[in-house]
Amino acid sequence: MTRTLLTGNAAAAWGARLASVDYVPAFPITPQTEIIETLAAWLDRDEMPGRLVMLESEHSMITAAGAAATSGVRVFTATSSQGLLYGMEMVYTVAGWRAPFVMVNVSRGLASPLTLEPDHTDIMAARDSGFLQIHCASCQEVLDSVLIAYRLAEDHRVRLPVIVNLDGFYLSFTREPVEIPEADAVSRFLPPFDAESTRFSASAPTSQAVAVLSGTPYSYFRYECHLAAQNAITVYDEAAAVFASVFGRHHEAVEAYRSEDADIVFVMIGSFATKAREAVDRLREAGQAVGLVRPRLLRPYPAEQLLRLLAGKRGVAVIDQNLSMGMGGVLHTELSAALYGKPGAPAVLLSFIGGLGGRDITPEEFYEIAAVTRQAAEDGVVPPPRLLYSRDEHREVTKLQAIAHTERNELESKP
Amino acid sequence: MYRIRFHGRGGQGMKTASRILGSAFFLEGFDVQDAPRYGAERRGAPIFAYVRASRQAINERGVIHHPDLVVVADDSLVPVPAAAVLQGLDAHTVTLINSHTSAADWQQRLNLAGPVLILPATEEAEDRAELPFVGTTCAAAAARLVGVISRDALAEAIRTELGALGSQLVEKNTEAALQAYDLMEPHAGTVTEGKAHSASGYARPDWIGMTVEDVDLAAPSIHAAATSVEVKTGLWRTLRPVIDYDRCSRCWWVCSTFCPDSAIAVDADGRPDIDYDHCKGCLICVAKCPPHAIEAIPEHLAQAAEETNA
16 A cells, blocks of 8 residues: 555546546546546556546536446546536436446536635535535545445445545645555455446447336336435445445544534534644634534435434534525535434534635634534524625725726726 | 745746655655645746645645745745735744845845745746756755755655656756755754644634625626736746847748737738737747747846846
């Protein structure tokens, strides 16, 4: 096993390489492109077998991925943000085919306005598609999660595609020490893809089609997809346990960091959660019993694990790096639904929106979130959702607006 | 934990610098995080990269707000607000500037609380085959300033990061790097690890409650034409392409077609003219010109010559 410095993108490519993927339909987009560039270079130099094909859009790319997966080969693909949305019709469609493959999404905020930096609104758009979702907080997790994702996707009880999500810049372009597993250890964890009944053969042409159906059969197939996704809770736990026994690294469906004896808990996903981990350590030094609960697995939603980890806590602060317009943070909404009416549910569940478009969340903000949550627990009053946004930031935007206003006036005054 | 920021322009090798320093720390047994940060722009645009190194696992992420060391590869970035070179500097921060100006002058100009050191700017070679190795020398100087990276680890890190470019480039970079490393010898260990951000007595964030504003104000639309004319991207240039009209063959379309910024206009007689307000100094024209009539001259020398002529 080699410990080396890798970006999150390189770690994703290593995951695909070690999974011995046969086929990589590809389309570039910042900040994902380094993944397919890395794979293309390896394929070009015969350092790994397989084929990479550049498609003309993400729509075709995801179609090709689904088609190839149902023809019995192991498929890897990757996208980000606008690209994920461009392919969204097929995201829902191929999940309905029960086509098992792995797609990495490098999270990046959605237009408009345009940004290259990360938040999770892009991946939330794929939330209801039938793709399962694993969210990573480190480059090591990216590599490991790609391997786990294949076991999950290809398991007979699941048979659904999986998205492995990592944050642009904060993981995609950030190098960290990563252990690259040996190929024989990977083969002990991940057996070759057995396509079972969906195998196609070049000498025996056949077709696979999906009919137009009325509500009764439609409901059956859609709900079967949902139930298979729910099966993935157990299958994920099994896969994570085998992974830990082979590689010694633990990737439970929900990470609990110093939360057991905590009275206040942060809940968040993705790489910013390591910032929360840091804040937990500092708050502990200052004598405060604060912890972190971080779902790695977001689809299927690990409701029971979350209830078990959060039961009896005085206050919970959900930090959403996404925004559902007209509603608020998606994680807060989902956790509220999961905890409502359950015995032991925390008395107060606060909503914070932060880190949109890569906007940082500072240590002081985590400390303040803990303080506000503690106060809410004492008062028994939940404050309204809070956007993490300072007076200085607002001043900066006001300045931009003033410049735009002046330029507009100048333009309009011209003959 | 060590927290180090590199500021430079796209093409100067700041990402590479952060990787060389990151690898050197890693070889010395540190846990490391290194990353570049840039937007949609290319050569010449302000970029920065950063390195964290610690004996423990690193949980911090993203932009470094309170650096122990700031390395500035291009001193023209210091007053550029978008480059944020001066952000978060305090008495603990060492500032290392690649510059022709003295440390005393920079200290006087900026009134910094922490020490300022100068990495004497190398005269960018006029022969385009000779690169100035700015990124490598910045990484090497930083490696010496932290005092925990050996010469051998630095050389090994350069081999790791630049090996794919061939042994000749590795050798040249290593030579330039070790010179910069030795130059910083008197200041070895000046940069020390910063503290963790304590949760006791922290400065409370000045959060505001966002209110709804009129859509004319609150939609992210730009109602102005030709804004790219107003933005003087020529300020990004570190090397200036200069046309030798005696050698120019008036072929009229090569340089102007390949210029990615449409900064070369050609008149009716086929004479090309470079718009230095918008030329970013990418030097594609230098590479493409069939009769080799375009030369690259260090921008600061070109400006000095202009001042003398004026």
